[in-house]
Amino acid sequence: xxxxxxxxxxxxxxxxxxxxxxxxxxxxxxxxxxxxxxxxxxxxxxxxxxxxxxxxxxxxxxxxxxxxxxxxxxxxxxxxxxxxxxxxxxxxxxxxxxxxxxxxxxxxxxxxxxx
Amino acid sequence: xxxxxxxxxxxxxxxxxxxxxxxxxxxxxxxxxxxxxxxxxxxxxxxxxxxxxxxxxxxxxxxxxxxxxxxxxxxxxxxxxxxxxxxxxxxxxxxxxxxxxxxxxxxxxxxxxxxx
Numbered sequence: 268x269x270x271x272x273x274x275x276x277x278x279x280x281x282x283x284x285x286x287x288x289x290x291x292x293x294x295x296x297x298x299x300x301x302x303x304x305x306x307x308x309x310x311x312x313x314x315x316x317x318x319x320x321x322x323x324x325x326x327x328x329x330x331x332x333x334x335x336x337x338x339x340x341x342x343x344x345x346x347x348x349x350x351x352x353x354x355x356x357x358x359x360x361x362x363x364x365x366x367x368x369x370x371x372x373x374x375x376x377x378x379x380x381x382x
Numbered sequence: 383x384x385x386x387x388x389x390x391x392x393x394x395x396x397x398x399x400x401x402x403x404x405x406x407x408x409x410x411x412x413x414x415x416x417x418x419x420x421x422x423x424x425x426x427x428x429x430x431x432x433x434x435x436x437x438x439x440x441x442x443x444x445x446x447x448x449x450x451x452x453x454x455x456x457x458x459x460x461x462x463x464x465x466x467x468x469x470x471x472x473x474x475x476x477x478x479x480x481x482x483x484x485x486x487x488x489x490x491x492x493x494x495x496x497x498x
Contacts (some may be wrong), residue, residue: 300485368414368477370428377425
C-alpha cells in the first residue's frame with residue numbers, strides 16, 4: 268500500500284531556529300505539493316514541483332521559506348528563521364499528473380509549533 | 383479560474399440519519415472534482431472523485447456524490463450516518479488547463495458532527 272511519508276510528525280522549536288521538513292512521495296508520482304493548514308486560513312498551497320522542477324512557489328513567504336526536491340524520492344521544506352506565526356500543520360501530497368490530472372495523495376503531516 | 387464553495391461550515395446529524403454535504407463549483411471547462419475527508423490529527427484521505435465518466439460516483443465508507451452540471455453541484459451524501467463519520471470534509475476541483483495544471487483548489491471545509 269503506497270503512501271506519502273513525512274518526517275518529523277511533530278516539531279517544537281524556538282523562534283529563530285531553522286526547521287526542515289521532509290517528504291517522500293509515492294514512487295512513480297511526478298508531482299509533489301506542499302500545503303499549510305491553519306484554523307484561520309484553512310488549506311493553503313505553498314509550492315509544487317513537477318518532475319522535480321519547481322512550478323509555483325507563489326504561496327510561500329520567499330524571505331524565510333524554501334522548497335527543494337533534491338531527488339525523485341525526497342522533497343524538503345525549510346523555514347529559516349522560524350516565527351510563531353509559522354505554527355501550523357504542513358502537508359505534502361504527491362500525484363501523477365498526466366491527462367487527465369489525477370488524484371493527489373496526502374501524507375500525515377508535520378505539526379510545527381514555534382515558541 | 384476554478385473554485386468550489388462548500389455551503390455550511392458545520393453540519394450536525396444524528397446517527398442513522400442522512401448525511402448531505404453541499405459543494406458548488408465554478409469552472410469554465412469540464413471540471414474534475416474530488417471529496418476528501420480529514421479525521422482529527424490526520425492527513426486528507428480521498429473519498430471519491432469525478433472525472434467525467436458516470437455522474438453518480440461511489441466512494442469509500444458508503445459515501446457517494448452526484449455531479450449535476452445544470453446546478454454546478456457535487457454534493458456528498460451517505461444514507462445513514464455512523465459515529466465514525468465525524469470528521470472534516472473538503473470538496474476540491476483540479477485545474478485541468480494552463481500553467482496551473484494539476485493544482486487543487488479546496489473549499490473551506492465542512493465539519494460533520496454525528497450525535498448518538
